[in-house]
Ligand code: KDG
């Protein structure tokens with residue numbers, strides 16, 4: 001059996017997705033997610049021009065060898081475009097192997113270690129009544145863990161806060177924030193870290209008072225703080241017992257986390273913008289994080305995700321794979337299979353895709369009692385409806401950016 005055909009499919013049902021579809025000489029197909037939010041067409045070009053020609057004629061069963069081949073022969077290692085491309089190939093090959101074996105992928109990764117995956121949803125609001133409303137909505141949808149993002153007095157638009165006017169592409173904007181807005185220019189938002197630090201502890205105090213001690217609460221700092229500011233926030237959130245504080249400082253400087261660690265016991269989650277196992281090497285070895293936030297789509301696929309988690313298990317570090325809507329149903333399925341199989345699963349981020357996306361990507365996964373399960377179809381459990389996909393051509397969309405009051409560009 002050889003890889004006979006490799007197609008790159010771009011579709012934009014509720015938002016843009018890039019999918020690689022491999023077909024073998026025996027007619028077996030496999031899908032891989034290559035979506036890089038806001039830079040989708042760069043990955044399309046990388047795949048079409050530089051990867052697809054190398055795949056034709058290869059043995060689809062040689063997953064490790066293909067991964068190493070694509071990683072090493074480019075010479076220019078790492079980077080989100082390269083790694084999303086390799087990820088798509090890796091996912092599609094695991095998909096084919098599992099289909100040929102007649103098993104859901106998690107069985108090839110060691111079998112299920114749990115009944116399902118605890119998943120958290122995104123609640124947000126400008127002020128407390130909206131936040132409570134959004135948390136209640138998520139609880140009604142079955143979520144048993146909730147990320148809380150809040151508006152800050154004096155700031156107009158902030159990442160993570162749903163607004164009625166946002167073009168989210170899917171779902172109710174009020175409950176489901178989607179940062180990548182369609183349009184030829186990115187949206188400008190505003191930011192003030194001191195105002196944020198003054199406001200957020202009171203929000204979590206109010207949420208704890210309203211919803212009790214049991215509910216796991218998470219918060220995303222989205223790379224906007226300095227190490228000292230992050231330490232201060234972590235410390236001030238300790239009474240509210242967060243499940244995690246995510247991306248408290250810019251991800252490029254991992255050394256910064258040492259300072260944060262010295263000052264707070266609030267658990268830290270990092271890694272959604274990391275591209276490889278190498279990016280996680282030092283923060284895992286130095287035990288600077290509690291949860292690993294890599295996404296199967298952005299760090300080279302199932303093969304390195306599983307290796308990273310096995311390494312993390314030596315340090316009691318758990319998974320918290322990145323799962324916003326820009327991870328396609330194919331990527332979500334792939335990381336659900338990994339999460340089900342590994343021992344050190346922590347939690348899965350789960351932003352529901354829109355109705356049109358669910359028609360393009362037919363999925364076998366289930367959502368019961370706050371637990372996700374990828375289903376038991378052979379392979380990944382997602383099929384791409386090519387006719388549906390064809391109805392939605394690519395639309396330019398950008399992530400937003402931030403400016404401080406004096407006009408300085410800031411991390412968003
Ligand atoms: O593409 C970027 C978004 O997916 C990201 O901003 C979402 O921070 C995010 C999260 O935690 O899901």
Ligand code: MG
Pocket residue numbers: 220222246247272
């Ligand atoms: Mg995040």
